[in-house]
Amino acid sequence: MDFRELDRLDRRALLRGTAMLGAGAMMMRPLPTLAASGPMAAIRKAAEAGKEASVKRLRDWIALPSIAAENRNMAEGAAYMAELARDAGFSNVEIVPTDGQPGVFGTIDVGAPRTLGIYFMYDVKQFDPAEWSSPPLEGKMVDKPGFGLSIVGRGAVNQKGPEATFLAALHAIRAAKAKLPVNIVLICEGEEEIGSPHFRQVATKPNVLAALKKCDGIFIPFASQDKTGAVDVNLGSKGIIELELIASGEKWGRGPKGDVHSSLKAMLDSPAWRLVQALQTLVTPDGNTPAIEGWFENVRPLTEREKMLIREAAKGADEAAEKQALGVNVWIDNLKYDDALIRLAQEPTVNIEGLVAGYTGPGGKTILPGRAVAKLDLRLVPNQTRAEAEKKLRAHLDKHGFTDVEMNVSGGYDPTEVAEDSRLVRTELATYKALGVKANINARLAGSWPGATFTAPPVSIPAAHFGIGHGSGAHAPNEYYLIDSTNPKVAGMVDATMGFAEFLYTLAAIK
Amino acid sequence: MDFRELDRLDRRALLRGTAMLGAGAMMMRPLPTLAASGPMAAIRKAAEAGKEASVKRLRDWIALPSIAAENRNMAEGAAYMAELARDAGFSNVEIVPTDGQPGVFGTIDVGAPRTLGIYFMYDVKQFDPAEWSSPPLEGKMVDKPGFGLSIVGRGAVNQKGPEATFLAALHAIRAAKAKLPVNIVLICEGEEEIGSPHFRQVATKPNVLAALKKCDGIFIPFASQDKTGAVDVNLGSKGIIELELIASGEKWGRGPKGDVHSSLKAMLDSPAWRLVQALQTLVTPDGNTPAIEGWFENVRPLTEREKMLIREAAKGADEAAEKQALGVNVWIDNLKYDDALIRLAQEPTVNIEGLVAGYTGPGGKTILPGRAVAKLDLRLVPNQTRAEAEKKLRAHLDKHGFTDVEMNVSGGYDPTEVAEDSRLVRTELATYKALGVKANINARLAGSWPGATFTAPPVSIPAAHFGIGHGSGAHAPNEYYLIDSTNPKVAGMVDATMGFAEFLYTLAAIK
Known part of the structure; x- marks a missing residue:
C-alpha cells in the first residue's frame, strides 16, 4: 500500500490537502480519559487487562515475516493469519487459494443489522537486518521521544500493529462479555507489498463476494495519528501503474544483444x-x-x-517548513502553494x-549496454483506469515507432x-469526534x-482506512508501532484498541 | 588502456579493420625455430635459461596488485617497479611524484645512436576474487586449450606479463653478454586504469621530457597475437572522454534534493x-x-x-560470424559491412x-529520485581534442538551458x-616480418x-604497442598470459622475449 510509505518522508501533512473538521483544532479532552465510564468502561477494562497478551500476539506475529517478493513463509503466514482470526472469534475461517499467494477469509455474524468489512494484509516488506538498530524480527521495546514506548520490528506499523490492535478490540469486547454491535x-x-x-x-x-457486498464499507486498520494527534480521512486516492520500460537489442533487432565494447557505438545502434x-x-x-496520447x-x-x-488545508500548513523538509525551492510550474496542492x-x-542501464558502479566502464530499463510509476486520477492507462501507453509507444520497447507492468491499482x-466516512468522522481526535478531510x-x-x-462498497495510534518507518529500517504513549494527544495501543471499539458502536448507531 | 578491454569481447578482428601485410597470409616458419642460429642464438639460450626466473618475477609482481582506484599498494607498487627496472639494468631510476600516484623513470644509455622509449603501467584493474577460478594473486599455471600453459592472475596480460617479458629480454641480452643495440x-x-x-x-x-624527446618512438609491451598468430599494427586510435552527466535537485534548484515519495511528482519537478x-x-x-554544437x-x-x-581488411573478415558474436542483426544505419567498418x-x-537513478533493484519503488546520472563515453577522432570536446559539450548543455546539469569528467585521452x-612503425613491420608473424595494418x-x-x-614522438605472445581477460576474471605455447603460430614467453630482442636489433639496423 503505497501511501503508507509516505510517513517515511514525514510529509503526510503536505500530502493530504486537509481541512480541519470534527472536534476542531484543539482536542476536547486528553486521550487517557476516553471511555472511562459508561457502556465502554468494561471493554476498556478488558483491553487493559489484555494488553500484555495483545503485545505478545503482535510480537509473535512480527517474528513470522511473510514476504511475497521472496516467497518466504507464505503458507505459514496464511495459516497463522487464519489462526489469529479464529482466535479473535471469526468463524468459517478459510484459506483462499489464488494463482499467487493465498488469502484468508472469515466472518463474525452476530445477526446485527449492519456489517463492517475489515481488510488485512499478512505480508510485510523485505528488510535488511544490517540496517536495523535492533533485530527486525525481535520486537524490541524502544522509547521514541515525543511518542513513548514502541515495539520495533518489520511489519510493526505496516500493518501488523494496527491489525493486532483491531483484533485486540474484538478480544476485549468478548472478554467484557459485551455484544458485538455489528x-x-x-x-x-499476502501479496499487498507486491x-x-x-x-x-x-x-x-463467490462466498467472499457475497459477504463483502453486505458490508456498509470496509477499512484497513491504520495508525493514523501524527504527533499533534490529528488524523486524515481520505475521500479517495490516486491509482497507479508501476512498470518497467525496457529497450533491448534482443527485442529491437538492432544494437547488441548483450553488453559490448563501447567503441562499437560507431557501428552499432544503442538500446540505451x-x-x-x-x-x-x-x-x-x-x-x-504526461504527453501520452489520450491520457x-x-x-x-x-x-x-x-x-x-x-485550499482550506493549505491555509493551516507551513509552506516554508514543507519546502525545507522536501529540499525544494519552488513548486512545479512555479505554482503558489495552494495551487501546487x-x-x-x-x-x-x-x-x-529509477533508471538502470549498463555499468552503474563508481566511475565508468567502456561498454555499450545491450539493455536499458526505466522504472516508472504512473499515478492515475478518477476516472482513469489501470487497464486504460496500460493500453494507451502501449498505443503511444507503438504510434511513435517504439514497438520494440517492452512494457513490463509489475502492479497497479485503479483510483x-x-x-x-x-x-x-460519516462513521469515521463521528468516531473521531467522539474520541476527541482532530480529523482532517483529505480530498x-x-x-x-x-x-x-x-x-x-x-x-462496489466504500473503502477507507481508519484508526488512531501511531507508528512510522513502513518499508524502512527500525519500523515501529507505539504501545505506551507519553504524548497526551496520541493513542497508545490500549487507546487505539478503544478507538476501534468506538467505531463499531458508532457504526451500529449512526443514521 | 581502453583498447585492451577489447579482447574480453574476442572481437579484435572486427575492430582493427586490418589489411594483411608483412610475411603474407601464412607464416614463413614456425615460431619455435626463431633465432635458433646466428647472433641471436646466445640471447635465446639465455632467455631459455632465465625462463624460470622470468616467470617467478612475473608471479611475484602479480602477487603485489597496485590499484589506484582503491589506493591500494601504490607506494609499494612504485618501489617494486623501480626495483624491477634497476634489476633489468636501468640506471638513474627514480620515483617521480605527481599530484596523484607516482610514476617511475629510468634509462639505459649504451651510447647507441638510437633510443627506444618503453611505456609501462604498474597498476592493475580491480578484481573480485569470488569471480575467479583460482586466486587472482596466486599466479596459478593453467592449461588454456588452443594456446598452452598460462599464468592466471590479475595483471597477467594487462600489463605485467608483456612488461615482464620485455624485462626478460633485457636480462637475456645482458646474460648473453651481448651489447644492447639501442x-x-x-x-x-600507476594510474593507467583510472x-x-x-x-x-x-x-x-624536465629530465624525463628531455629523455623522451631523444626517442625514435615509444611502445607499450603487448601480447598481440590471436589464435592465428596474427598481430595488429595500429596507425592511431580514437580519443575518449569519460564523464558523468548529473541532474540533481541540489544543483538545479528545482525538484527535490533527495529521494521523495513518487506521488509528489504532481507538485515537484523531476531531476530524472x-x-x-x-x-x-x-x-x-x-x-x-553526435548533435553537440560544433562537434x-x-x-x-x-x-x-x-x-x-x-576495405581490404573487410574482405578477409567473416561478417556473419562477427554479427553472431556481437548479437546484432544489422549494422548502424543499415550499412554494408565495409562501410560500417x-x-x-x-x-x-x-x-x-550506464544510467543510474533512483531505485535500481528488482521490481519498483515509488520514489521521485533527487539525482540522476548518465555515464557517457565520447570517442574522439583526429583532430578533435579532449579539451575541445569538454568545452563544446559544456557549451552545448548551457546553450540548451541545462546549465545545472553537471559534467563530471573522470578521464580521457586525445586521439x-x-x-x-x-x-x-617500420621497425614493427620489419620485426614481425623477420619473426614470420602476420601483421595487419589497422588504420x-x-x-x-x-x-x-x-x-x-x-x-611529440611516435607511440604504439608492440609484442608477440598471447593472453586474455584484461579487466575480467581469470585473466591469463601464455607461458608455454602449444600453438605453433603463437609465441610463448621465451619466444615473446625473443620478439622484443629482435625489435631492438631491428630498430638499431633499420634505415
Whole structure:
C-alpha cells in the first residue's frame, strides 16, 4: 500500500490537502480519559487487562515475516493469519487459494443489522537486518521521544500493529462479555507489498463476494495519528501503474544483444539511446505533464468542494517548513502553494522511479549496454483506469515507432473514491469526534492503495482506512508501532484498541 | 588502456579493420625455430635459461596488485617497479611524484645512436576474487586449450606479463653478454586504469621530457597475437572522454534534493526527467550521431589510403560470424559491412555506458529520485581534442538551458596518430616480418589509449604497442598470459622475449 510509505518522508501533512473538521483544532479532552465510564468502561477494562497478551500476539506475529517478493513463509503466514482470526472469534475461517499467494477469509455474524468489512494484509516488506538498530524480527521495546514506548520490528506499523490492535478490540469486547454491535467480514491477503496481483481472486470468490457486498464499507486498520494527534480521512486516492520500460537489442533487432565494447557505438545502434528517445515522448519538455496520447480523456477535474477542502488545508500548513523538509525551492510550474496542492491531488503523473542501464558502479566502464530499463510509476486520477492507462501507453509507444520497447507492468491499482456522505466516512468522522481526535478531510490522497478492489464492481462498497495510534518507518529500517504513549494527544495501543471499539458502536448507531 | 578491454569481447578482428601485410597470409616458419642460429642464438639460450626466473618475477609482481582506484599498494607498487627496472639494468631510476600516484623513470644509455622509449603501467584493474577460478594473486599455471600453459592472475596480460617479458629480454641480452643495440628510456605510471590523470606530470618532468624527446618512438609491451598468430599494427586510435552527466535537485534548484515519495511528482519537478531531456539533445533522434554544437568542426575525414586499408581488411573478415558474436542483426544505419567498418574508424561517438537513478533493484519503488546520472563515453577522432570536446559539450548543455546539469569528467585521452612511414612503425613491420608473424595494418583503432601523452607536444614522438605472445581477460576474471605455447603460430614467453630482442636489433639496423 503505497501511501503508507509516505510517513517515511514525514510529509503526510503536505500530502493530504486537509481541512480541519470534527472536534476542531484543539482536542476536547486528553486521550487517557476516553471511555472511562459508561457502556465502554468494561471493554476498556478488558483491553487493559489484555494488553500484555495483545503485545505478545503482535510480537509473535512480527517474528513470522511473510514476504511475497521472496516467497518466504507464505503458507505459514496464511495459516497463522487464519489462526489469529479464529482466535479473535471469526468463524468459517478459510484459506483462499489464488494463482499467487493465498488469502484468508472469515466472518463474525452476530445477526446485527449492519456489517463492517475489515481488510488485512499478512505480508510485510523485505528488510535488511544490517540496517536495523535492533533485530527486525525481535520486537524490541524502544522509547521514541515525543511518542513513548514502541515495539520495533518489520511489519510493526505496516500493518501488523494496527491489525493486532483491531483484533485486540474484538478480544476485549468478548472478554467484557459485551455484544458485538455489528457483523464483521474479514478479508486478508499476502501479496499487498507486491501490488496485490491476485487479491481480486480472493475478493470475487463467490462466498467472499457475497459477504463483502453486505458490508456498509470496509477499512484497513491504520495508525493514523501524527504527533499533534490529528488524523486524515481520505475521500479517495490516486491509482497507479508501476512498470518497467525496457529497450533491448534482443527485442529491437538492432544494437547488441548483450553488453559490448563501447567503441562499437560507431557501428552499432544503442538500446540505451533508444530508451532515452522513447522516454522523452512520454512527457512535455519540462518533464511535468504526461504527453501520452489520450491520457486526459477520462480525467475528472476536481470539484469546487474538493478544491475548497485543499485550499482550506493549505491555509493551516507551513509552506516554508514543507519546502525545507522536501529540499525544494519552488513548486512545479512555479505554482503558489495552494495551487501546487490542488495540482498534487488533480493531475496524473508519469514519474521515473529509477533508471538502470549498463555499468552503474563508481566511475565508468567502456561498454555499450545491450539493455536499458526505466522504472516508472504512473499515478492515475478518477476516472482513469489501470487497464486504460496500460493500453494507451502501449498505443503511444507503438504510434511513435517504439514497438520494440517492452512494457513490463509489475502492479497497479485503479483510483478510488469514497463519498463524503457514505456511512463509512460519516462513521469515521463521528468516531473521531467522539474520541476527541482532530480529523482532517483529505480530498484525494496522491498516493495509492488497493481500495479499488472494493470500490469497483463487482464489490462496489466504500473503502477507507481508519484508526488512531501511531507508528512510522513502513518499508524502512527500525519500523515501529507505539504501545505506551507519553504524548497526551496520541493513542497508545490500549487507546487505539478503544478507538476501534468506538467505531463499531458508532457504526451500529449512526443514521 | 581502453583498447585492451577489447579482447574480453574476442572481437579484435572486427575492430582493427586490418589489411594483411608483412610475411603474407601464412607464416614463413614456425615460431619455435626463431633465432635458433646466428647472433641471436646466445640471447635465446639465455632467455631459455632465465625462463624460470622470468616467470617467478612475473608471479611475484602479480602477487603485489597496485590499484589506484582503491589506493591500494601504490607506494609499494612504485618501489617494486623501480626495483624491477634497476634489476633489468636501468640506471638513474627514480620515483617521480605527481599530484596523484607516482610514476617511475629510468634509462639505459649504451651510447647507441638510437633510443627506444618503453611505456609501462604498474597498476592493475580491480578484481573480485569470488569471480575467479583460482586466486587472482596466486599466479596459478593453467592449461588454456588452443594456446598452452598460462599464468592466471590479475595483471597477467594487462600489463605485467608483456612488461615482464620485455624485462626478460633485457636480462637475456645482458646474460648473453651481448651489447644492447639501442638506448632505452623507461617511463611507468600507476594510474593507467583510472585514465592516467597525472601521467603528463611524469612525462613532462624536465629530465624525463628531455629523455623522451631523444626517442625514435615509444611502445607499450603487448601480447598481440590471436589464435592465428596474427598481430595488429595500429596507425592511431580514437580519443575518449569519460564523464558523468548529473541532474540533481541540489544543483538545479528545482525538484527535490533527495529521494521523495513518487506521488509528489504532481507538485515537484523531476531531476530524472531533466536528465532525459538533456541527454536527448546530444544525439540525432536515432541515437547514432553526435548533435553537440560544433562537434565535427575539427574532424579529419579518413584518407583514401586509410579507407582502402579498411576495405581490404573487410574482405578477409567473416561478417556473419562477427554479427553472431556481437548479437546484432544489422549494422548502424543499415550499412554494408565495409562501410560500417569505415564508420567505426571514422566517426566520433556519444555512447551511454550506464544510467543510474533512483531505485535500481528488482521490481519498483515509488520514489521521485533527487539525482540522476548518465555515464557517457565520447570517442574522439583526429583532430578533435579532449579539451575541445569538454568545452563544446559544456557549451552545448548551457546553450540548451541545462546549465545545472553537471559534467563530471573522470578521464580521457586525445586521439593519436602514428605515421605509417615512421621508424617505429617500420621497425614493427620489419620485426614481425623477420619473426614470420602476420601483421595487419589497422588504420585507426576505435578504442583509446594514453599514447597522446607521447604523440602530442611537448613530447611529440611516435607511440604504439608492440609484442608477440598471447593472453586474455584484461579487466575480467581469470585473466591469463601464455607461458608455454602449444600453438605453433603463437609465441610463448621465451619466444615473446625473443620478439622484443629482435625489435631492438631491428630498430638499431633499420634505415
